[in-house]
Amino acid sequence: MDRPKKPSAIPVSPTIPTPNVSISQDNARVTASLPTGESVEVLLYGATVISWKCKGKENLFLSSKAHLDGSKAVRGGIPLVFPVFGPPPANHATTGLPQHGFARISKWEYLGKSSSESSATPSNTGDASVKLDFGLSNTMLENIPSEWKKYQFGITYSVTLNKEDLETSLAIRNTGTTDWEFHTLFHTYLAVDNISQVSIKGLESSSYKDKTQGGKEVQGTSGPITIAGEVDRNYSLDPSKTIVVAEKNKPRYEISRDMLGDVVVWNPWESKAKSMADFGPEDGYKNMVCVEAGSVLAWNTLEAGDTWEGGQRIQVL
Numbered sequence: 001m002d003r004p005k006k007p008s009a010i011p012v013s014p015t016i017p018t019p020n021v022s023i024s025q026d027n028a029r030v031t032a033s034l035p036t037g038e039s040v041e042v043l044l045y046g047a048t049v050i051s052w053k054c055k056g057k058e059n060l061f062l063s064s065k066a067h068l069d070g071s072k073a074v075r076g077g078i079p080l081v082f083p084v085f086g087p088p089p090a091n092h093a094t095t096g097l098p099q100h101g102f103a104r105i106s107k108w109e110y111l112g113k114s115s116s117e118s119s120a121t122p123s124n125t126g127d128a129s130v131k132l133d134f135g136l137s138n139t140m141l142e143n144i145p146s147e148w149k150k151y152q153f154g155i156t157y158s159v160t161l162n163k164e165d166l167e168t169s170l171a172i173r174n175t176g177t178t179d180w181e182f183h184t185l186f187h188t189y190l191a192v193d194n195i196s197q198v199s200i201k202g203l204e205s206s207s208y209k210d211k212t213q214g215g216k217e218v219q220g221t222s223g224p225i226t227i228a229g230e231v232d233r234n235y236s237l238d239p240s241k242t243i244v245v246a247e248k249n250k251p252r253y254e255i256s257r258d259m260l261g262d263v264v265v266w267n268p269w270e271s272k273a274k275s276m277a278d279f280g281p282e283d284g285y286k287n288m289v290c291v292e293a294g295s296v297l298a299w300n301t302l303e304a305g306d307t308w309e310g311g312q313r314i315q316v317l
């Protein structure tokens with residue numbers, strides 16, 4: 001029978017695919033992926049990002065011999081440097097800490113995720129993103145072999161996976177009653193196909209401290225940086241300026257920085273790579289370049305009760 005008053009079907013909007021976040025059974029790593037296929041993997045040890053896939057490619061170099069069991073800082077990905085960059089100086093609160101500080105060798109806590117989804121249509125999977133938060137505070141550290149043990153702090157590290165970029169940002173809070181000084185840096189190992197075809201744009205003509213020459217101040221040349229031997233340079237560069245890493249002259253990564261006025265460019269090259277027990281494969285130095293955004297050439301003073309915030313965004317071009 002015909003029903004003239006038959007209610008019309010309630011329109012059902014297409015299901016919006018949402019980002020997926022999972023925690024490994026041993027509670028050692030957090031993986032997040034977007035409906036469009038991009039993904040990021042973070043070890044709680046060091047809150048080290050060990051994989052970031054975007055546009056079908058892995059963008060971070062991870063040594064085949066990296067220790068992922070929490071026994072040593074990870075060789076690859078994005079280790080976090082805090083509160084000191086490099087070997088700690090004498091007569092400083094960081095004296096006695098390991099090289100690059102304790103953040104990269106401490107077990108962080110996973111604080112949770114937040115995600116956003118823009119509306120999807122049948123032909124478009126939307127523009128989702130997911131943010132993972134990790135925390136570290138002085139109460140979580142067992143043994144700090146330095147003056148630093150008297151300081152109190154709380155750090156929130158946020159890793160945001162977007163469709164075409166990865167953002168990493170730190171909020172470092174002095175929760176104590178004494179001021180203290182720190183360095184911080186994202187020790188990003190970017191994956192490249194062939195180091196001999198890599199050029200780094202944005203640092204030309206800037207002077208730098210050359211650690212392969214004992215920290216000598218060197219005036220940079222006018223062209224983009226190319227790498228054909230060991231490189232270990234510390235640049236100062238206004239955070240408003242971006243850095244582009246190109247391969248065969250085709251831009252591959254663009255790095256934007258917030259509050260991070262220093263940039264380290266590092267490639268160990270053949271013999272130094274061989275001397276590092278956790279560096280593999282032997283010619284893996286051809287597939288990486290570290291472009292490290294940080295604040296490391298001078299101490300940052302964080303007053304009691306204050307919070308310092310900074311971060312980087314790496315876009316795949």
Ligand SMILES: O=P(O)(O)OC[C@H]1O[C@H](O)[C@H](O)[C@@H](O)[C@@H]1O
Nearest residue numbers: 073099100211232233264266290
């Ligand atoms: O071996 P690591 O402690 O991880 O340090 C690796 C590298 O980190 C930075 O890039 C420094 O500028 C280098 O001098 C150092 O060799």
